Structure formats: C-alpha cells, structure tokens
Amino acid sequence: MGNHSHGGPNESGTVATAGQDSSETFRDPGLPPHRPRLADTDPAAAKKAERQVSWLFIISILGTLLFFVSYFVVGHTTNIADLRLQNMLLGLGTACAMLGIGVGIVHWTKTLMPDTEWVQERHEITKEEDRQKAAKMVEDILDESGIKRRPLIRNTLIGAMALAPLPAIFMFRDLDTSKLSAGEMVDRLRYTMWDKDVRLVRDPSGLPIKASDVQIGSAFHVIPDGLNELHEGKLNEKAKAVVLLMRLDPSKMQISPGRENWHVNGIVAYSKICTHVGCPVALYEQQTHHLLCPCHQSTFDLTQECKVIFGPAGHALPQLPITVDPEGYLVAQSDFKSPVGPSYWERGER
Known part of the structure; x- marks a missing residue:
C-alpha cells in the first residue's frame, strides 16, 4: 500500500476545505461595454424611428375611430351578416387602439430611450433631500425619454391615450338604455x-x-x-x-x-x-x-x-x-x- 498522505484530494488542493483562502475576494467585473444603437449614432435613423412610433400611435387613434364608426353606424338591424360585420370591426378597432399604443411605447423604448446600464449606489438621504432628489429623478426620466424634444411622439401619444378609453366607456354606458329600475x-x-x-x-x-x-x-x-x-x-x-x-x-x-x-x-x-x-x-x-x-x-x-x-x-x-x-x-x-x-x-x- 502506498502512502496517500501527499497528493490526495484534501492535500492536493482539488477540493476546497472550510476556511481555505477565506480572505480571497472576487474582483468586480463591472458593467459590459455599451453597444450604441443605430438611432444613437445616426440622426436620420433616430428621425425614422420617431416617425414609426408616431405612426403606431396614429394607428391607435384610427382604431378608436373605427370602433366608433362600427358601433354607431354598422349593425343596427337584425341582419346576421350586418351584426357579424359590426362585431368584426369592433374587435379590429379595439385591437388596433390597444396594440398601437402598446407596440408604439415598446418601439419608442427600444430605439430612442437611453439603454445604458448604470448602477446607483445605495446611500442614506435625509428627509430634507428626499423631495429634491425625487423631483430630480422625474426630471431625469423626462429628459431621458426625449418627450420634451420630440413633440410629434408626445402629441400623437396624448391623442391615442385620450381616445383609447372611450370605447370601453361607451360600451358600458350602452349596456342598457331603457332607464328601467333595478327591480325591472x-x-x-x-x-x-x-x-x-x-x-x-x-x-x-x-x-x-x-x-x-x-x-x-x-x-x-x-x-x-x-x-x-x-x-x-x-x-x-x-x-x-x-x-x-x-x-x-x-x-x-x-x-x-x-x-x-x-x-x-x-x-x-x-x-x-x-x-x-x-x-x-x-x-x-x-x-x-x-x-x-x-x-x-x-x-x-x-x-x-x-x-x-x-x-x-x-x-x-x-x-x-x-x-x-x-x-x-x-x-x-x-x-x-x-x-x-x-x-x-x-x-x-x-
């Protein structure tokens, strides 16, 4: 039998043991290098992305208008074909209204808003500083989103979001127009x-x-x-x-x-x-x-x-x-x- 006191797993260093090199720490690798997007380096690409986002918001507005046209104009008969057409247009209009806003915001975020990773160190702040820091955060968010310097996106987004809830309001309002009492x-x-x-x-x-x-x-x-x-x-x-x-x-x-x-x-x-x-x-x-x-x-x-x-x-x-x-x-x-x-x-x- 050979002597296994040397070269065994516990002695060779292949297995870590409790307390072994406990003081050693790992170096922070830091954040990965930032890869700029095309819209970050090319003003023409940024303008194109801005127009795309605005068109998506315009599609949302048109979807809402399609909903109202089909709701008030189409299908006011007992004809099954007209009712089916109305249901199809109502669904299409609602889908465009919701998807236009959702896809537009996602596209805006991915192409135009800053995507640089950063780390915020935790630190104590006093109550006196809390309000100022919160206000500064809001200002930073508005600046980074670009909503101040991109009026086309801002205006189409406001229009789309103002119109989008109206179909739901009219649908709930029109569930019954008979003015009956609760018992009736x-x-x-x-x-x-x-x-x-x-x-x-x-x-x-x-x-x-x-x-x-x-x-x-x-x-x-x-x-x-x-x-x-x-x-x-x-x-x-x-x-x-x-x-x-x-x-x-x-x-x-x-x-x-x-x-x-x-x-x-x-x-x-x-x-x-x-x-x-x-x-x-x-x-x-x-x-x-x-x-x-x-x-x-x-x-x-x-x-x-x-x-x-x-x-x-x-x-x-x-x-x-x-x-x-x-x-x-x-x-x-x-x-x-x-x-x-x-x-x-x-x-x-x-």
Whole structure:
C-alpha cells in the first residue's frame, strides 16, 4: 500500500476545505461595454424611428375611430351578416387602439430611450433631500425619454391615450338604455318568452317538434314558437330563451322531488346559456350524457339534472318543464323555474 498522505484530494488542493483562502475576494467585473444603437449614432435613423412610433400611435387613434364608426353606424338591424360585420370591426378597432399604443411605447423604448446600464449606489438621504432628489429623478426620466424634444411622439401619444378609453366607456354606458329600475332590470333577466303551451320549435327553421321525433342520443337546438316573428328585441329574447332538447333512458335519470313530470318519457329541455358567463352550451356527449361549454370547459351532467361536475360554472342549467299537446307536439308547461344565465345578486328561485 502506498502512502496517500501527499497528493490526495484534501492535500492536493482539488477540493476546497472550510476556511481555505477565506480572505480571497472576487474582483468586480463591472458593467459590459455599451453597444450604441443605430438611432444613437445616426440622426436620420433616430428621425425614422420617431416617425414609426408616431405612426403606431396614429394607428391607435384610427382604431378608436373605427370602433366608433362600427358601433354607431354598422349593425343596427337584425341582419346576421350586418351584426357579424359590426362585431368584426369592433374587435379590429379595439385591437388596433390597444396594440398601437402598446407596440408604439415598446418601439419608442427600444430605439430612442437611453439603454445604458448604470448602477446607483445605495446611500442614506435625509428627509430634507428626499423631495429634491425625487423631483430630480422625474426630471431625469423626462429628459431621458426625449418627450420634451420630440413633440410629434408626445402629441400623437396624448391623442391615442385620450381616445383609447372611450370605447370601453361607451360600451358600458350602452349596456342598457331603457332607464328601467333595478327591480325591472332583474325581472327582464328573470323571465323569458317561454310560457304555458308555447311550442318548442327548431332553431332557426321554426318547425315544431313532436315527441316521436326525439330519439335517444339526439339533441335539438330549440327556441320558443313566435320568436322568429319578433321585429324588435329578437336577439335579446333569443339570448335568454334558447334551449337544448335531448332524450335519454328514464332509468338513468336522477329526478328530484317536484320534477317528476317535467320530462316526457326521458325527453328533457335545459337552458343553453352557461351559468358561468353566458356562453352557449352546444356540445353534447351522448355516451357520458355530459353537456360542455366550449368557452371555459364547464361540464354539466344531464343524468343529474345538469348539475355542474367540472369547471367554473356556479350552478346547474335551469330546466324547462315540458309536456305534449293533443297533437303530440312538445310544449312548455311554464317559464323556467329559476333565472337563466350567470349569477347575479338578486338571483333566486321564483
């Protein structure tokens, strides 16, 4: 056996030991060298970047104006094509208004504002000096941003930021112009066109549905009879009254007391409006008897009276009590027993 007292890991210096060279310190490498941008050295490039930033702010202004034009001029009919065009223009205008400001500020920062790294040493300042130093910092920020010496950027930014919030203000303001009281507004949300003996008809054809037409596993998108004949408020009424009609084996249904006669031999009708944020529930899984909302994946179990089994929805889909008339057509027994759609403060059973 050889003597390993020399050249071993502890003696050779390959492994650091506690206390070894504890006084040694690392030299501060300092900041990396600054690499000037093209706009820092070429006045023409700086002017070009300034114009680009201003054009982005102008695009934001034009986007806001497009929003107002589409909001007040386009889509004031019941024509679906006009409404789709209006929605597209509203979205395009809002996107340009927001992106124009955001991209413009980012481009301004990356091309024109100083990008030199620097270190500020921490030091104590007295309260007397605090205000002066804060004011000096604000002045330095304004000087470095170049907003004082670049009036084109400043003026277009002010215009874009002044107009950008207006679409949101008008949208919230125009949610309802009926000047109804709080109680009347609640009733408007609570009641739909469904009533006793109102026939269930297919959407959008308006053809009535016989119980014999509904087979196990089938699903129908349903509206109340007479909805298509409305000339005013048709879309508002449809948004509350649309229904999904399905049929399943009655032996698989878990029926609560009081709902025993709300279905017709396993044919059930439930509101199509998701109880999360009001998206249309349009996906029916025949094998699992689940209804899915495509917006946020809320899932409702049809065998458990559309109880929420997954997702953010707050409560079950309201059920529409149905029966058949003497001619064999499906009709409503009444309106929904609970309000449709998302939760709100005054919501409750009728």
